[in-house]
Amino acid sequence: MSSFKQIVELIADDLTAVEAKLTEQTASEYSFVDMAVQHVVEGGGKRLRPILVVLSAKVCGYEGSDAHTLAAVVELIHVASLVHDDVLDEAAIRRGRETLQTKWGNKVAVLVGDYLHARVLSMLVARRADDPAMAILADTTQAMCEGEVIHAYKSGDFDISENEYLKIISFKTGKLIAASCTLGAHLGTTDKQQLEALTTYGQQIGTAFQIVDDVLDFTEDADKLGKNAFGDLREGKLTFPIIYARSVCNDAEKQTLEKVLNPNTDEAEAIAFVESLFQQYGVETHCLKAAQGYANRAKAALAVLPATPARRALEQLADYVVARES
Ligand code: FPP
Ligand code: MG
DSSP, X not given: OOHHHHHHHHTHHHHHHHHHHHHHHHOOSSHHHHHHHHHHHSSOOOOHHHHHHHHHHHHTTOOSTHHHHHHHHHHHHHHHHHHHHHHHTTOSEETTEEOHHHHHOHHHHHHHXXXXXXXXXXXXXXXXXXXXXXXXXXXXXXXHXXXXXXXXXXXXXXXXXXHHHHHHHIIIIIHHHHHHHHHHHHHHOOOHHHHHHHHHHHHHHHHHHHHHHHHHHHHSOHHHHTSOTTHHHHTTOOOHHHHHHHHHSOHHHHHHHHHHTSTTSOHHHHHHHHHHHHXXXXXXXXXXXXXXXXXXXXXXXXXXXXXXXXXXXXXXXXXXXXXOOO
């Protein structure tokens, strides 16, 4: 059995409770709203963020049901962000299903994202208004939006540096993954060292996750990904592998790279050129090695936590984030 399946099995009851919360908390009495909302809420996915909330809570000694509410909250923020991201990226498929804007148009997609946010706020208020979760998730959502705005603003900038890109992904992806860990930890402990350890763990796997996401866009097929392959390339999006390839290739290749990143270039030609660059400069290996570096730092951060099955699962999860194929 894969390590990811083992982790899911270890917390199967918790994940069932999270699914129930997700369904129950997003139901709408209006049937079309309900259909559109459930289309994305039920739409599969790895449930990485809920898993992180539950494991972070457990490793800090908490076993109660508030972890399920917070796990549902972070997943809903994630789903809302993907719904909006697919509008921005004009993506057709997500989690193996048609995206909302393909099925019902941009208006429905934007509004369903907003609806999910409203539900998140309502779920948080129904807990305790003075809970740190409120502030953490407000900051997180703001940073995600900032990350996406900067990425969109920089989309035509061929000179974006690796450091600038790492900052963007730490915002758009890392913040919510880190918040998932911090929120889980808060349920079980007030110990600053433990809280910081789990936040650092989340930030590090968040960066690893997005670097691997960027690589998979070039290396995996659409069926496995549950979304279109070469999506970033066709949008002319500069991601970690391209930024690296650009930093090591020669001037002529750099010019061609800039040309093939133009969405008007013939798709087959663009893919063939980028694949040849990947081969020549070992781009995939370089990126996965960088991602593994982040995963290793994540695992190292866990050293201050008790050596329990939950900590072991978090360690395995860090490696899974790099080894995954979808
Ligand atoms: C996927 O990136 C998108 C994100 C990680 C963040 C999206 C954030 C927003 C749209 C800001 C708004 C936030 C909220 C909470 C509504 P990707 O395009 O690299 O990955 P993909 O290949 O899975 O689409
Ligand atoms: Mg996208």
